[in-house]
Amino acid sequence: MSSHWEDFFASHLPPSDFEDNRTLLKEFCERHNQDNQQIILITSGGTTVPLEHNTVRFVDNFSAGTRGAASAEYFLDHDCVVIFLHRHKSLEPFTRHFTGLQFMDMLELQEDGQNTTITVKPDSVDVVAPILKRYKASHDTGKILYVNFTTLSDYFWLLRAACECLADYGARAILYLAAAVSDFYIPSSEMPTHKMQSEAGAPTISLKLVPKLLAPLVNLWIPQAFVVSFKLETDENLLITKCRDALKKYKHKLVIGNILQTRRNKVVFVSPENSYEISLTREQVLNGMEIESQIVSNVISCHSHFLKTNY
């Protein structure tokens, strides 16, 4: 049963842009580390597990990245500094509100001789302006850093590097681990080099358990931080038990549980002391409120309470 995290790092090379990202992370953390500044590392989106070395096929986890991207906006609204470690092409804060086609449709071209201008159509300004303001407020002050991953192994390397950079923040660091990380992978040594040929018949894929990074993360990499993990289940009967099992096993601070089908309107907060549900009323949903605004407020108060009682 060799599913240890150290073996995984030993048998998977860091992504090719790893050193660049490590430098960005280090500089970002140092620049903002002053006074009582809180910092949030958000992980978001799913990881992939290649089935071939020259990757054509991979196993992916369902996750658009809505939870992480929406939460990033609300953490920024609360004056936090945010590292947004997300799956390449998953949803991002602010831009998530528009598709590319919506963007194009909002634009209007004016040609006046040599002079071409492009404006946002008046009837779209009301929608875009408030989002653009929040976007500029966070970006102009450099309060958010975007780092992206695709494979499980990219994620492993970047998460560890981020934790190392965050260690100086001690208890002021919040880890908000919303990414949907693969539970299974195919070891490098058992992977074919080329695309599997369908002529060879249908293959059987033997998967291996992915080592859980929460263990070294909590025990070794960043022991003082306020670590929040997520549990996604499809079977309601298993949810709270599984959240509690995770807390017992990894000894972190908070698990936020959710059921695939109802995750947009309801979550459960499970801490070592208690558990309670957070949900939106029908009216709140109709008014466009997002559950992430409530989740983030609650995480911030749990964190404040944690700081007061422990330091």
Next chain:
Amino acid sequence: MSSHWEDFFASHLPPSDFEDNRTLLKEFCERHNQDNQQIILITSGGTTVPLEHNTVRFVDNFSAGTRGAASAEYFLDHDCVVIFLHRHKSLEPFTRHFTGLQFMDMLELQEDGQNTTITVKPDSVDVVAPILKRYKASHDTGKILYVNFTTLSDYFWLLRAACECLADYGARAILYLAAAVSDFYIPSSEMPTHKMQSEAGAPTISLKLVPKLLAPLVNLWIPQAFVVSFKLETDENLLITKCRDALKKYKHKLVIGNILQTRRNKVVFVSPENSYEISLTREQVLNGMEIESQIVSNVISCHSHFLKTNY
């Protein structure tokens, strides 16, 4: 060996928005079916194969959708009418040139009392204007229809429906099958209902071969059309042979072969009569030329030749 396409349709329900899409396809095809109008069905992006009924995990095929999205632009430039049947969230014509963050960064907010306007920054206008013009030309005249899929089964249902709507075009229809369709799937009957639990140990997944739709497509659904398929390989030695095998097996008109690592600069056209390579020079690449502009010109001349010699 029950891998027949009819069994697949019989055991997979159509996607929930299937009837809406079928109506859109029908209306679009009828509206444009006049004179000598050519119509192109482009399929683009990868299909997913769920591993669970309440899908958390799935097997995906690597494909950003660049080939299909870029080709759509060039077909529109050639005055063709385009059905863009693509994987949800894969690249789309025109919008593919910008990420969401790039869009936000290009915008500038002016507030003058009650009056808010948003413009594209002058230094971005040169980049956006030509793309926006081409976009508006195609969209204002309704020359492109977007239909999207996610799973293999969505793709099957929509492709067949599109073929049925295109049948009236006869030889004026081009099918440009650039989507990366899964070769393997897990039969519905062998799929667990809930998320696989990692406590149960690492699973072994037995896959089944996906029936090839090219066979009924060419023989039954749209026998007169000019059908172009793509072959992506990672092993250069297999490429031409595999293209030729596909032509012999399915008896369509053209296979465009490409190697994963060089697909942006080089492809090979394989027809029953001959085969030739199309590639970009280093200079063309540096000037920003895309191989899809060449592929599309060549497909259009092959199609013209086909019309002349057959009708």
